[in-house]
Amino acid sequence: EEIKIFAPATLANLSCGFDVLGCCLDNVGDEMYIKKNNVNQVRITRITGQVLPMETLNNVAGVAVQALLENLNSTQGFDIEIDKHIKPGSGIGSSAASSAGAVYAVNKLLEEPFTIKELIPFAMEGERLASGNAHADNVAPALMGGFNLVRSYQPLEVVSLPSPPQLRVVILHPLIELKTKDSRSILKQSVYLKDAVSQWGNLGALISALYTEDYELLGRSLEDKIIEPVRSILIPFFDDLKKVALENGALGFGISGSGPSVFAMCKGDTVAASVKEAMQLFYQEKGIDFDLHQSEIN
Ligand code: HSE
Numbered sequence: 244e245e246i247k248i249f250a251p252a253t254l255a256n257l258s259c260g261f262d263v264l265g266c267c268l269d270n271v272g273d274e275m276y277i278k279k280n281n282v283n284q285v286r287i288t289r290i291t292g293q294v295l296p297m298e299t300l301n302n303v304a305g306v307a308v309q310a311l312l313e314n315l316n317s318t319q320g321f322d323i324e325i326d327k328h329i330k331p332g333s334g335i336g337s338s339a340a341s342s343a344g345a346v347y348a349v350n351k352l353l354e355e356p357f358t359i360k361e362l363i364p365f366a367m368e369g370e371r372l373a374s375g376n377a378h379a380d381n382v383a384p385a386l387m388g389g390f391n392l393v394r395s396y397q398p399l400e401v402v403s404l405p406s407p408p409q410l411r412v413v414i415l416h417p418l419i420e421l422k423t424k425d426s427r428s429i430l431k432q433s434v435y436l437k438d439a440v441s442q443w444g445n446l447g448a449l450i451s452a453l454y455t456e457d458y459e460l461l462g463r464s465l466e467d468k469i470i471e472p473v474r475s476i477l478i479p480f481f482d483d484l485k486k487v488a489l490e491n492g493a494l495g496f497g498i499s500g501s502g503p504s505v506f507a508m509c510k511g512d513t514v515a516a517s518v519k520e521a522m523q524l525f526y527q528e529k530g531i532d533f534d535l536h537q538s539e540i541n
Pocket residue numbers: 255256261262263334336378380381423426427500501
């Protein structure tokens with residue numbers, strides 16, 4: 244029996260929630276085909292769309308599945324095929340999609356020894372391989388859907404949050420590859436108290452806005468005094484692009500995950516479409532190549 248799954252792209256950090264907040268995109272993602280084999284090995288048998296490591300322990304999906312099987316003491320083998328649509332190093336959770344997708348499918352084929360939430364730590368092993376850090380802010384929403392908050396890493400505690408129904412996101416990916424490992428290595432390891440105060444004020448308000456469907460509050464809360472000033476330097480015309488998005492009605496704008504993709508949160512499809520068009524025109528004028536997505540959060 245082979246199963247086919249959609250492994251969604253995700254948007255991590257959401258400005259004020261570095262490493263703790265993420266949400267799941269509705270219509271951007273990879274397709275994966277997974278089946279049991281009888282050779283007692285986890286094999287990556289085919290990857291189309293991107294050139295990625297095929298050796299099991301060098302592949303995020305392979306490592307995540309291996310972690311799951313070790314936990315069960317299982318020697319069952321699996322063959323994994325990935326049609327990769329998310330570009331690695333784009334900042335929309337490419338590695339997370341593969342890791343989360345693989346453990347989700349394997350859990351299904353094993354008749355669900357784990358709940359979806361229990362799969363998060365296994366998928367995090369894929370993130371450890373990809374970025375040197377087992378962050379959960381992409382894999383948790385990839386598995387659970389919607390918005391998710393990582394309340395604690397040790398022990399791991401993930402909280403699911405509601406998605407305001409009219410929320411839309413526009414994602415622009417400047418076609419440069421930025422490895423999470425590299426965009427983490429430039430971050431400072433300490434923060435000023437006044438910046439921390441602003442960050443947790445924003446994060447608390449953003450969570451409240453998700454529950455109350457207060458789109459304006461959500462927009463004001465998409466602010467980041469700590470990470471964005473450092474990482475935005477790597478993104479062409481970041482400040483101008485932000486201005487363009489906000490002037491055309493976006494609620495808020497920031498870096499998607501570790502970049503270089505950027506996101507604009509919008510209320511409703513009409514605003515999202517005009518924000519998308521304005522961002523597109525701006526980058527075309529600057530002569531920069533990019534991909535563009537517009538999605539719901541589910
Ligand atoms: N929270 C992670 C980071 C997400 O910003 O490095 C990486 O996709």
